[in-house]
Amino acid sequence: MVPATTHIVSRSAVSGLAAVAVALLGAVATQGFGVTVASAQAAPPSLPSLIAGPQRSPANVARDPYRHPLDDLTFFGVQPTSTVIEILPGGVGYWTEILAPYLKDHGRYIAANPAKDATSDEAKRENAAFTAKVAADPTDYAKIEPAEFVPGSRPLGPDGSADMVLTFRNIHNWMANGTVDAAFASFFRVLKPGGVLGVEEHRANPDQPQDPQAKSGYVRQDYAISLAEKAGFRLAASSEANANPKDTKDYPAGVWTLPPTYRLKDQDRAKYAAIGESDRFLLKFVKPLSAP
Numbered sequence: 021m022v023p024a025t026t027h028i029v030s031r032s033a034v035s036g037l038a039a040v041a042v043a044l045l046g047a048v049a050t051q052g053f054g055v056t057v058a059s060a061q062a063a064p065p066s067l068p069s070l071i072a073g074p075q076r077s078p079a080n081v082a083r084d085p086y087r088h089p090l091d092d093l094t095f096f097g098v099q100p101t102s103t104v105i106e107i108l109p110g111g112v113g114y115w116t117e118i119l120a121p122y123l124k125d126h127g128r129y130i131a132a133n134p135a136k137d138a139t140s141d142e143a144k145r146e147n148a149a150f151t152a153k154v155a156a157d158p159t160d161y162a163k164i165e166p167a168e169f170v171p172g173s174r175p176l177g178p179d180g181s182a183d184m185v186l187t188f189r190n191i192h193n194w195m196a197n198g199t200v201d202a203a204f205a206s207f208f209r210v211l212k213p214g215g216v217l218g219v220e221e222h223r224a225n226p227d228q229p230q231d232p233q234a235k236s237g238y239v240r241q242d243y244a245i246s247l248a249e250k251a252g253f254r255l256a257a258s259s260e261a262n263a264n265p266k267d268t269k270d271y272p273a274g275v276w277t278l279p280p281t282y283r284l285k286d287q288d289r290a291k292y293a294a295i296g297e298s299d300r301f302l303l304k305f306v307k308p309l310s311a312p
Contacts, residue, residue: 064100064126067093067118075160076117083280086297089118091261096218096304098184103128105176105210107169107187107203111149115188121160132169132176172202176210180312185211186218189300191244192234204251208307217253217305219244220262222275222298237275241301253305260302267299 065073071089098104100122109116109131116131123129133150134143154161168174171194176182185207194200207217224230224238245255271277273284275298282289 064122067098067122070118070122073121075121075157080112080114080117083114083297086262086264087114088261089115091259092218092220092302093118095257095259095261095302096184096186097216098122098186100126102183103130103181104184104186105130105132105167105182107132107185107207108146108190109133109150110146111153113150113153115186116150116153116161116164120164124160124163128165129163130165130167130177130182132167135168135170135174169206171199171206176206179209180212182210182215183212184216184218188220189222191219191221191239191247192237195232195234195239200247201250204247204253208251208253208311211307213307213309213311215307216256217248217307219248219303219305220300223263223269223301225269235274236269236271238269238298241303244301244303248303248305252307252311254308255303256306257304258301259304262300262302264296264299266295268295269299 067090070076071084098119102123104119104123104127106115106119106129110133116129120129131150133147134140136147138144138147154164167176169176176185187203187207190203191200194203211217221241221244222238224234224236224240224243226240226242228240230240230243241258249255267278269275271292275281276283278292278295278298280297282292284292
C-alpha cells in the first residue's frame with residue numbers, strides 16, 4: 021500500500037506545471053536605470069523544445085505517447101543544473117537524446133552503462149551502440165560523462181556526488197540476476213543527502229504474489245517501494261503519468277508480448293498493438309538529509 025504521505029501526480033498537472041515554468045522563464049527580463057547591466061548566461065533549452073528537437077530519432081519519438089517524457093522528467097524534478105546519472109541508457113538512448121543536451125552547459129549527464137570489460141554479448145552490443153550514438157552527434161553528446169554500472173562491485177561515482185539517479189524499467193532484470201539490493205545500495209551511496217532516485221517499472225497486479233525473479237517483467241509497486249526503503253530511501257511521490265489500464269499483464273511471453281518488442285512476432289499483433297506499451301508506475305524517492 022502507498023503511504024499516506026505519497027502524492028499522486030496526474031499527467032495533466034505535471035504538464036501544467038512545466039508550462040508555467042517555461043512561461044515564467046520566458047518572461048524574465050533584465051532592466052537597469054541608465055546603467056549597463058551584463059547579460060545573464062544564456063538560458064538552457066527547455067525540455068519541451070528538446071523533446072520536439074531534431075536530435076531525437078524517429079523511433080524514439082514514436083514511443084512518446086507511451087513514455088510521456090515531459091511528464092516524467094518534470095515529475096522527477098530534473099533541473100538544467102542537476103548532476104544526473106542515468107542507469108543503463110543503452111544503445112537506443114531514449115533519455116540520452118533529451119537529457120544530454122539539456123544538461124550539457126549547466127549540469128552533468130552521466131551515462132552508467134555496463135562495464136567496458138563486460139563479457140556478455142548483450143552488454144557488448146549496448147556499449148558499442150551507445151558509443152556509436154555519442155560519436156555521431158558531438159554537438160549534443162560531447163559532454164556526456166561515462167560510468168560503469170556493476171552492482172555490488174564498482175561504485176557509480178564518489179559517495180554523495182549526484183543530485184539524481186534515474187532508472188527506467190530495469191528492476192525486473194536485477195531481480196532476475198540477484199543484484200537488486202546491490203543496485204539500490206549503489207544508488208543510495210552516490211546520491212547527495214536530499215538527492216532523488218527516480219524509478220519507472222512495469223507494474224504487476226497488486227493481488228498477485230510477486231515472483232522473486234520477475235520472469236514476466238512485471239513488478240508490484242509496493243514491492244519496488246520496499247526495495248528502495250530497505251536501502252534507506254524515503255518515498256516522496258508517485259505518478260500515474262505512464263499508467264495503461266488496458267494492460268492485462270497475463271501474456272504468453274510476459275511484458276515483451278506488447279510493443280515495442282512483440283516477442284510473438286505477428287501472432288495477434290494487432291491485438292497487442294491496440295493495448296499499447298505496458299502499464300508502468302513512476303516513483304520518486306529521496307535520500308534523507310540526515311543520511312551520510
